[in-house]
Amino acid sequence: MTAVEQPETPLGHGNMRRKEDARFIRGRGTYVDDVTLPGMLHGAVLRSPYAHARIVSIDTSAAQAHPKVRAVITGETLAGLNLAWMPTLSHDVQAVLATDKVRFQGQEVAFVVAEDRYSARDALELIDVDYEALPPVIDARQALAEDAPVIRDDLEGRTDNHIFDWESGDAAATDDVFASAEVVAAQDMLYPRVHPAPLETCGAVADMDAVTGKLTVWTTTQAPHAHRTIYALVAGLPEHKIRIISPDIGGGFGNKVGIYPGYVCAVVGSIVTGKPVKWVEDRSENLMSTSFARDYHMHGEIAATKDGRILGLRVNVLADHGAFNGTAQPTKFPAGFFGVFTGSYDLEAAHCSVTGVYTNKAPGGVAYACSFRITEAVYLVERLVDVLAFDLGMDPAELRMKNLLRPEQFPYRSKTGWEYDSGDYPTALRAALDLADYPALRAEQALKRERGEQMGIGVAFFTEAVGAGPRKHMDILGLGMADGAELRVHPTGKAVLRLSCQTQGQGHETTFAQIVGEELGISPDDIDVVHGDTDQTPFGLGTYGSRSTPVSGAAAAVVARKVRERARIVASAMLEVSADDLEWEKGRWFVRGDVEAGRTIQEIALAAHSDLELPEGVEGHLDATCVYNPPNLTYPFGAYVCVVDVDADTGQVTVRRFVAVDDCGVRINPMIVEGQVHGGLADGVGMALMQVMAFDEDGNHLGGSFMDYLLPTSMECPSWELGETVTPSPHHPIGAKGIGESATVGSPAAVVNAVVDALRPFGVRHADMPLTPAAVWSAAQGTPLRTDLAIT
């Protein structure tokens, strides 16, 4: 369906308009920058102009003398509060404000609190920092060189820039498969450093009440409870005296999971001045210093038989994490999410090793949609399959169909130990090929090639692993991934659902109300969803990695079922029959065999709050809580077909068609699912064709505005053609799998495969993202561009 239709509110699952849109469309959302408190002050961050330098001295006296400045905070101030260093979510530490050295361009050096934002900015220029420049490490491939400067000399005993090595799969078995394989195709490829670039930048309003000792922080976070606990553990603030409010959030995509120095500075600013302090970064700060993603230098090899049976994968990765090791990488589960690099195929063996290094760039390793490196892994394997098809002269769709996992193999344990829950991959691929009319496309391509026109058809298949937990396998700084939900049904049968997850625009207020509506027969319009406020919601680790529906969605269904069972007891007291004799139909318990004798959930709710006498030991009201610990991840998947036209003379790529068949299990609100897919596909087009955070040799960041770092618009996107298959997750209460990131994961390979396919007449077997006009033109010329470094 298209968005212009106006569906009626269903009693549960189904298309309905987003409840939150009423305020968003009218400009009545409340973002962090909309929060204004009496007496509020404004903060601004002084950032390093150097990628690598020693700080000789910081003179703040002139800034402090500014008539509107209330405080100037440096690392020294913070050290006095024991807040100089903060943990990253990967067990690293990061200076809140640099003291000894700056380690990336844009690093935070000082924080000014003033009466208005303009004065705060003006005063930054009055701070005199004496830097002694140091040689920077910008190219990850130079990070482990003998003579490379040691970036993290703040860490005790650190003598190089090595962070970690990890591997996944059976190296010996993989080598054996490769040794005996008929065909081996290898390819180096880069997944460039990109940025989530949410519509809203990061910010915080911190308000420390000196009398009650309560700290309230309105902040752009996808994980309010994790922030609260981390503030408590790290800063020694009492956890019950911290309230994190994450109001309306203008996009996250992983950019708003971690804690940034600016947040801490706002808090310290409020402690120091006794007033609320607002800090909101500008676009250039967001692009320069908040978490990046990708930056993977990958070498992949694929082994196969001559007739195209894929046997094995062998991968080496050099991962550039910047100056501090950021969000959640690698995680415990089997050995980081890159471990799903075996993709959607039936392999004999696979092995992968990843080495992480520090460089003088902003902290990386962020979980930018998607899911902790799955995007890179899917891109790698889907490019490798196309490279193999190139080498074998096979059709890439046919090659995939031949090697996809078969339905009867599920639940499937991958060669790297992942338990895929359910899937019917060939059906999804066939659906995509049918929707695209693949044979007709190939025929059209053949005709065009005869005319010297470059048309490309890219196929990609992906499997995601989303919905982190389970708690025993995953954590953030030791906090387990189980999510809370609370459901209260008011006397009149209206309800409020409180969730630990936090929306950044995904439509949670609608989807989760529909989940509860489906279980209880209460209209989603009568159910409010509350999230994003630690004072109002149960504990949980937030929204990222498409985990809201797999985890919080499951919690919502489970807690609604608990309420339904409580309602059954109340109904049995109302009807004076045994609870065992009651049957449920949507919204109503009735006496088995006498459908007239029943009570609606609304009638039951009123009775549960009334003077009705309940059996001994049965509590009144209709409230319930649940903590959901997922038994496994969920595994959405999909098949994408992209059609491009390439102008080989200018390098211009036009994405003419994009067919996406997604399987995210049961769809609660198909309209919202499709919206999520639309966004992710656009994201993929952007990464494939236009985005890279490039640096010059001094570490100067070359993507500080949307003039340099490009976002796709409707002009660059086709009218998406969507299809679906539905393979419910067997372990999820309602069979849903999560859709938030699927399209971002699957689409870049489809676009790149299409462009490379278009360039086949030029003998192009691979070209690195982003496929800008210059890159495409150069590839066609046989002289591929280095896209990540602007080194002449």
Next chain:
Amino acid sequence: MTAVEQPETPLGHGNMRRKEDARFIRGRGTYVDDVTLPGMLHGAVLRSPYAHARIVSIDTSAAQAHPKVRAVITGETLAGLNLAWMPTLSHDVQAVLATDKVRFQGQEVAFVVAEDRYSARDALELIDVDYEALPPVIDARQALAEDAPVIRDDLEGRTDNHIFDWESGDAAATDDVFASAEVVAAQDMLYPRVHPAPLETCGAVADMDAVTGKLTVWTTTQAPHAHRTIYALVAGLPEHKIRIISPDIGGGFGNKVGIYPGYVCAVVGSIVTGKPVKWVEDRSENLMSTSFARDYHMHGEIAATKDGRILGLRVNVLADHGAFNGTAQPTKFPAGFFGVFTGSYDLEAAHCSVTGVYTNKAPGGVAYACSFRITEAVYLVERLVDVLAFDLGMDPAELRMKNLLRPEQFPYRSKTGWEYDSGDYPTALRAALDLADYPALRAEQALKRERGEQMGIGVAFFTEAVGAGPRKHMDILGLGMADGAELRVHPTGKAVLRLSCQTQGQGHETTFAQIVGEELGISPDDIDVVHGDTDQTPFGLGTYGSRSTPVSGAAAAVVARKVRERARIVASAMLEVSADDLEWEKGRWFVRGDVEAGRTIQEIALAAHSDLELPEGVEGHLDATCVYNPPNLTYPFGAYVCVVDVDADTGQVTVRRFVAVDDCGVRINPMIVEGQVHGGLADGVGMALMQVMAFDEDGNHLGGSFMDYLLPTSMECPSWELGETVTPSPHHPIGAKGIGESATVGSPAAVVNAVVDALRPFGVRHADMPLTPAAVWSAAQGTPLRTDLAIT
């Protein structure tokens, strides 16, 4: 202990300073009038100058033309919104703004919304109401006269001013006892109309968000959830779109249970203008139009043997409820709380009948501390016992001791069907007499009488019935009296307790934290108590009738025990032993027989939120909820001795000493209990000596300021001498009974008994409250004053 000592925070029960005082003492509380919202408008109420009049017309045009007026609301406006009439908590209805008639002086007639409070007040004078005066009914004893005007002709079929008759006890058995009794003493007495007069008047800030449809009301209420549900049921507003916030409240005493027209007007004002609207009444409005209490004309008879064995009680009451039948009277439980008029004595039979009538006064029947008419009942029986002692020439303390219920009679079922839970009355009376040194007082009195000085000694004993539910016996508009509690223990072991009750200064934030601290071994400093916000707390019917500790306190203990049991499962997983092998000591589960092998609640809390693997089916975290439905009321009791000096020439009474021995079961924070008793005793002194809401014959209210309606100050109060006995309630989880109102209930009789005792040389057997100098002087002259009516 005295308040100047500074106790350390105990781990549970015990003396500690109130956590809330940090903000109260520094003027950092947030009362309704402190709430200021952007664009907020201000409302003012136009009130009737007549006690009874027909409204011929209302012309608002001049007011509407005022440049700063945004809206003028009349009953007509409300009728359009279906909000013209609102329910009272006694199943009556009250006009929000009068349309046909005004029925008491001060009744709400119109509401002006303006840009500031001053303009709103100014514009009131521009409203032209044409009244046609009607004869008012002011004296309840005239209300049922043939020719009395029918006040509530708005009620269909109403032809007189009769509201209800109810009775309690066995009339025939009582008549038999009286017929054969050796002695019968009878006395008419008045419990005058008084006003709770809280420090903060009533008010509301209403904010209807036109986009989200959410109505937020900051309001002075003791029962936020009841308000929310009533708004939902009556106004048809969706309950999940209503948020009632009751912030810091400056005293309630029953005055802030019901819904007042001003609240509804503020809501309508916000709906009509699209802006937040604040309405805060001034002192004179509060005294004139918000709920009164008492106004009972009582005739009591007591039957006894010559040697002072009390056999029976027979009582008739005429209850003046004003123009609308207000808060919760009579209630279902056995037949209204006046039913405890049998007091603390072992009777053979008792009977009481009460007739309620309408008069042209402000709505009465409020539950002003205490408990729905128990204050009147205790006053009546304790005066009757003294009258009997007078007639028999017996010492009133001895007469009481002879007739008090004995410990072995508990649990005791009274002749009117009340199940007293526990008590040791003689011990309490003896403790009070000992503390007062009663024989020495009587000796002193004898000496003084010889010198012609009037010294009086008053003794009173009381039994209260508090802690409403149980749900099957009690309700407010059909809502049952079960209270919710939610407890979350954060990862670091700090906790938040969410309660449905609402404090008005009783120290809930401290006491309830101590209850949880006692059960879990978490410091009360580490536990935040949240209440007074329907969005943040579970459902329950609020705080009144000393029910917070009996009901919500029980809920707090039960929910903490649930958490302790959850912690046991987690500890068993941590320690890898069976949960059955664990033992609890304060704050810690340890392995039986190996006290070293244990985990503190804080360690358990962190593990419960970590990646610890829990047994199948066990949910993580350490949260729990509870809905507590009390199996019975609790029955605090106490013995009071009051010593007064009376100047018979001027009528001046000086309360020289006041000894109060209270038994409220287990004391959670003795310092807070003593503070509650101090306040209640002062309250009793005020009612006994100085307070009455009087009216002239036209229904003009004569107590519109604190110049007319007097409150006792420290100048009128002695240094209270407190004692205690502790008889735990057997059915309450921690044995607590509630203390909020005890002293208000017990002290008026003690003071009046003392004054009458002082006047014994003048032959005075009874004198009605308030015992003002004029009343005392007149009584001594043998010409008792009528105190309730200023009718010449």
